[in-house]
Amino acid sequence: MKKMTRVRSVKKNAIANYIGQAYVTFIGIVVFPLYLQYLGPEGYGLIGFFLVLQTWLSMLDAGLSPMLNREIAASRARPEKQEIFRKLLRSVEIVFGILAVTVFVAIYVSSDLIATHWLNVKTLDFHEVAQCVSLMGAIIGLRFFSAIYRSGLSGIEAQVAQNSVSIAVATFKSFGALALLHWVSTAPLVYFLYQFLMAAIEPFIMGMVFYRQLPPTVQKPGFVFSWSILRPALPFGLSLAYTSAAWIVITQLDKLLLSGLLPLKEYGYFAIVATISTGVIQLAAPIGNAILPRMTYLVSGGLEEEMIRLYRKSSQVVAAIMLSVTLSIALFGEQLVYAWTGSREAATWASPVLFWYMLGNAFVALMSFQYFMQYAHGNLRLHLRLYTLHLLLSAPLIAFAAYRYGALGTGRSWFAIELICFSLWPAVVHRAFAPGLHAKWLLCDIVPVAAGALIGLFAVSFVPTEALNALSRPSLFAALIGCGTFVFCCATLGSSYLRGVISALKRLSH
Numbered sequence: 001m002k003k004m005t006r007v008r009s010v011k012k013n014a015i016a017n018y019i020g021q022a023y024v025t026f027i028g029i030v031v032f033p034l035y036l037q038y039l040g041p042e043g044y045g046l047i048g049f050f051l052v053l054q055t056w057l058s059m060l061d062a063g064l065s066p067m068l069n070r071e072i073a074a075s076r077a078r079p080e081k082q083e084i085f086r087k088l089l090r091s092v093e094i095v096f097g098i099l100a101v102t103v104f105v106a107i108y109v110s111s112d113l114i115a116t117h118w119l120n121v122k123t124l125d126f127h128e129v130a131q132c133v134s135l136m137g138a139i140i141g142l143r144f145f146s147a148i149y150r151s152g153l154s155g156i157e158a159q160v161a162q163n164s165v166s167i168a169v170a171t172f173k174s175f176g177a178l179a180l181l182h183w184v185s186t187a188p189l190v191y192f193l194y195q196f197l198m199a200a201i202e203p204f205i206m207g208m209v210f211y212r213q214l215p216p217t218v219q220k221p222g223f224v225f226s227w228s229i230l231r232p233a234l235p236f237g238l239s240l241a242y243t244s245a246a247w248i249v250i251t252q253l254d255k256l257l258l259s260g261l262l263p264l265k266e267y268g269y270f271a272i273v274a275t276i277s278t279g280v281i282q283l284a285a286p287i288g289n290a291i292l293p294r295m296t297y298l299v300s301g302g303l304e305e306e307m308i309r310l311y312r313k314s315s316q317v318v319a320a321i322m323l324s325v326t327l328s329i330a331l332f333g334e335q336l337v338y339a340w341t342g343s344r345e346a347a348t349w350a351s352p353v354l355f356w357y358m359l360g361n362a363f364v365a366l367m368s369f370q371y372f373m374q375y376a377h378g379n380l381r382l383h384l385r386l387y388t389l390h391l392l393l394s395a396p397l398i399a400f401a402a403y404r405y406g407a408l409g410t411g412r413s414w415f416a417i418e419l420i421c422f423s424l425w426p427a428v429v430h431r432a433f434a435p436g437l438h439a440k441w442l443l444c445d446i447v448p449v450a451a452g453a454l455i456g457l458f459a460v461s462f463v464p465t466e467a468l469n470a471l472s473r474p475s476l477f478a479a480l481i482g483c484g485t486f487v488f489c490c491a492t493l494g495s496s497y498l499r500g501v502i503s504a505l506k507r508l509s510h
Helices: 010-061 064-077 079-118 126-155 159-183 188-213 227-261 264-300 304-331 333-341 344-377 381-433 437-460 465-469 473-493 496-509
Strands: none
Touching (some): 010 159, 010 188, 010 264, 010 333, 079 126, 126 188, 126 264, 159 188, 227 264, 227 381, 264 333, 264 344, 264 381, 304 333, 304 344, 304 437, 304 496, 333 465, 333 473, 344 381, 437 473, 437 496, 465 473, 473 496
């Protein structure tokens, strides 16, 4: 049982997560602009549509992957549950196998309809687009299995192994596809055929690594579906499923609607905004992935005060990272898109839309911690209420904005909704799960960091736009990184925890 019960280092896992995330982000920075050049705006728009389709169909997960994460994290604190975990795992695998086949068949049957009646294709061949859509269904189905094993590795805090596999797979996915586009063909079908091959390999490798982390169990489950084992975990899983589905509608409705409203070329430019926006949100994910199983472990062990200390320290770190990044991108969006893609047209189109999405995402990152607290306690009642209200407010507003004002309207709607939620919701969650915490969290952990970031942003706003536009793309990218780093340093000075870390490092250096 040693592998399941040992306590792994949160800092080590967080560092591993950030290395993995930084590497994947770096690959995206290098490769995605080249995809745009090889495939063209319409081909890149197909990749954007694939990402949206994948996100929407992840609702079919029904909360099983995050439920599995929590069950394995909780079982580490309760050894009596470890022997039945493997039966639960096998039952989830069987469910996902059925799900993968269903998704592929459904998308394959509807691929012609999507290519001819939904996507606004101008130059690509409709038959090839339909073939690409069919491959999307197969890829999405296979990636359900990767989600199982990735979630399991996170639950046992084996995130060094998880990130090692993710780095290797991301390397082959990105650079392998780029090599094919460069030396074989620039047809979108070639890209999606290669992604299908990688989608078949990834769950095999991820699963092999995950199973090696599990201890030997008394009973081997075999190929048996166990409803009696799965049923007790379903209420929590279904709660996660509902909130995941609601969140997907909230965050992806604009992308889905705009995929049919915008010409595929403009949707390719919007896909750039979506890629940056999603990538920025993922900057907070490594810390969240590291602390979520630890918070669950601490609550399960009755160590509530220790959990709150971890919660507050992590909040300060995420606030410093996310506020500095989102605010810097909002200010220098046009320069960033040009430095990344080399397209002035794409930069001009994307920058005003990106501005509003970045401001909204700053609030999204800060509110993720209230979800962590509820998740650790195994009680998502308030989270269900929030997402229900959020959905009722945002869905009609975003739909109206998309049809009436296009991408700029959806960006402004996103910012307004997230500002309202952040103004009200953290206080409600803190009052329910940690009475007396909210004022300390807001005034001591968030506001000083935000003030530091705003001071840094005000300082870099004096950098002349003309001087930036005159730089070469590599120099412009380096200048933007320098500006963002300065804003982050200012934000760090507002964090009591990070100041303490800096002081400790200074003492060690002397």
